[in-house]
Amino acid sequence: MKSTKHTEAWGLHGYLSAPHPQWETVAQTQMLIDKKSNEVHGLPIQGIRRLPYRPASLSTDAPVPGHDTIISQKSVAVRDGTEIMIRIHQPMGFTKDHPLYFDVHGGGWTVGSPETAEGQS
DSSP: OOOOOOOSSBOSSSBOOOOOHHHHHHHHHHHHHHHHHHHHHTSOHHHHHTSOOOOOOOOTTSOOBTTTEEEEEEEEEOTTSOEEEEEEEEETTOOTTSOOOOOOOOSSOSSOOGGGGGGGO
């Protein structure tokens, strides 16, 4: 009969090596991130809205508004006559031959604003 007893070095299905010290640091950091994340996800929406906002990091080659692009807003009428605000990003030197990228946000801003989604544009 085969024994299922194992030592610290041997697992049930193979050898378990000691984790690398760098991995231990990463694992501890991730545990702290998970704890903070759980605290945030348990907040009511009013609590989340009070959290300080930090925009997401952008790629170093991302277009810079005012240098590479022009960002403007315009009010347009939709099917039922309601006016909505649209945000237009145009590259400097825009021509009619430039492609169009059309992004539709899913609805109102429960948390955030158009600026918080800037990295997607």
